[in-house]
Amino acid sequence: MTLETAAVERFVAEAWKADAVTASGASMMSGGAIQENWALDLAVTRDGRTDHLETVLRTDAPSSIPQSHGRAEEYALFSAAHAAGVAVPKPLLLGRDVAGMDRPFFLMQRVAGQADPRKITRGDLTGAPLARALGAELARIHSITPGAEGLGFLDLPDESPAKDRVAEFRAALDASERPQPVIEWGVRWLELNAPPAPDALVLCHNDFRTGNYILGPDGTPAILDWEFAGWGDRHADLGWFCAKCWRFGQDDREAGGIGPRAEFYAGYEDIAGPVIDRDAVPFWEMLATVRWAVIALRQGDRFLQDGERSLELALTRHVVPTLEIDILDQTGELHA
């Protein structure tokens, strides 16, 4: 895979009215199943002065999964988050219909640090301060509400955030060739226990977990991966972050495998005020488990049904039984 750096140079020069732009050091960073990230260094010359920028160019992967926003929408989300004071890599430029580039892309500041969840959860920057910092970041994200500039493309929930998920999971199960009784059981439990629509809708990140932030060497996180964001219930993000399946084996650190839940909540409420309903979070942790199981199922179907010969996709399918154990454990505790 290659990057058309000459096209990027021309685009940046025109957008920033620069006299000259030189791109160098293009290299593919660890990309996801949905998009590709390239490290790219830019030398931008304007009025006789040259600025050196370390950037990331983010573009769609050749194959992506449904329910994720495109790059233009993701750029709008990055921009809204940046404007709300969320620690994110600074968004720089959005390229749509750029001559010489076959897919939309955007440029953002490159942030140094670690994103590998297994390394973060086993590293020495875990603990109460990180849990508090991430709680505060999540609260800043949730300070963005419907009507925010540039986010008009996000749909409001149909029935309620929880009931909408139930419908979405059933549609996904119906699209899969093999019946999944344990996941059906979990979805039925969600249906029976779904809370009503919240009083206030907020911008949910919808993939806020360890693995989706870069942890700087000084312990400061920068929040990534905005492609699933949408209007929802704040407890959905709190539950997703704390769910057992996102603790990477560090089960006693209930906040994302990195710190105590109480510190995470405290960091959140430092910014948002006392708005967390502690009793509401277990429902959303259960929903998180079912949602990840449905996604893993879909990834596996790309291997089983769609013929994508990727070992990673095939093995993601095999995450499902561990999630099923969590589903059965949680319904056992919660059903009574």
Added chain:
Amino acid sequence: MRDAPFTADLIATARAELKAAILPQLSGDAAYAGAMVANALGIALRDLEGDDGADAAERAALRALLDCDTDDLARLNADFADGLRQGRFDPGQDGHDAARRILWMQTRARLARVKPAVLAARDETSAER
């Protein structure tokens, strides 16, 4: 005629060689890919070794719960999933406890195949309690 079937031994030996001689030499993305290959070979190996009658037990339990005499396990599971969705095995319904036992049986059988270590660790923890 083919020689004696030795597929399982072959995969087991290849996997052991991969883990002993190759994985330690790898780093970064290659180490990650190597670990995935070892994991996949382990799953394939356990698939070859059969299911210890897990399918038969599951079939019998589903036939009893659903009062249905088909032998088609996929069909039984489709009916089971549908019943769960319709609420026929909700808490308070007659089949609830039996359905719950079957779900555990299915999950344990799947886990034994793909993540036996998780199952073993779980059983060890519950034995200590």
